[in-house]
Amino acid sequence: MSTLHEIGNAVRARRTEMGLTQETLAQVSGLSRSTINAVEKQSIGNLSISKAEALLESIGLSMKVATSGMARAPSPKKAPPSRSALERAASTASVSYQPVMSARQLEAALLTGIAPRPVRPHLQVLLDEAPMSLLAKVVDELHADKGVERSHVWSQMRRLAHELQCFRTVWQ
Numbered sequence: 001m002s003t004l005h006e007i008g009n010a011v012r013a014r015r016t017e018m019g020l021t022q023e024t025l026a027q028v029s030g031l032s033r034s035t036i037n038a039v040e041k042q043s044i045g046n047l048s049i050s051k052a053e054a055l056l057e058s059i060g061l062s063m064k065v066a067t068s069g070m071a072r073a074p075s076p077k078k079a080p081p082s083r084s085a086l087e088r089a090a091s092t093a094s095v096s097y098q099p100v101m102s103a104r105q106l107e108a109a110l111l112t113g114i115a116p117r118p119v120r121p122h123l124q125v126l127l128d129e130a131p132m133s134l135l136a137k138v139v140d141e142l143h144a145d146k147g148v149e150r151s152h153v154w155s156q157m158r159r160l161a162h163e164l165q166c167f168r169t170v171w172q
Contacts, residue, residue, distance in 0.1 A: 007052060007063075008042040014059045014136075015040075017151040019158060020170065028170045029058040058170070060136025085137035092134065093126035110138065111148060113156040115163060124164040127157060127171065 015025050015036075022040070026033040031051060038044035039055065049063075056062055083091075086103040094100035101122040109115055115123050126135075139153045161171035 003063075004039070004044060004047060005042050007047070007056070008039050008044075010061055011036070011055060011059070012040040014061060018059060018154045018170070019151065020059075024169065024172065025055075025059065029055045031055055058132060060132035060134075062133065085134065085141040089126060089130060089134055089138050090122075092130050093122040096125070097122055106138075107142065107146075109160065110142065110153055110156050111146070113159040115160050120164060123160055124166055127161045127164065127166045128168050132170070 011025075015022070020028070022033050022036045026036050029036070031054065035044065035047075035051070036055070039047060052063060082088075084103065086107055090101045090103045090106045093106070099118070101119045105116070105119050106123075106126075109119065109123055135157065139150050139157075142148050142153050143150050158171050160166075161168065
């Protein structure tokens, strides 16, 4: 399977689960709608790495270079287990606010689409400013841990973003 084929399938799947149109994705990524369409249909002849990265990053995806057969540096000691995506997202959203928003409060808001008054500013910052890759990891974590459909979590994020009047293009 070619890289362009994989990118096309991944972009279509993520765009659909996020509830985005090709036009909105084009605005968010800085590419044309016809480029988005060609990528999704795998009919694009050539896609530069910079355009592919812009497209993938705009929806929280990334490319990874496989290193099979290449010499690798020795791996460092195992890192301690990292915090969950929900914990990192709650922490990111709470940088400028006291009291902080807990991972549990964030989870409840994303599952219900309800923004309690004490965490509204936190949620607005998260939805407007957090990297899309972090939001995608939160969606994946809720899907894996709670069995919630990814499209449902993206839909709740969009609902909260509208309610909180977030300005990020992806929520329009």
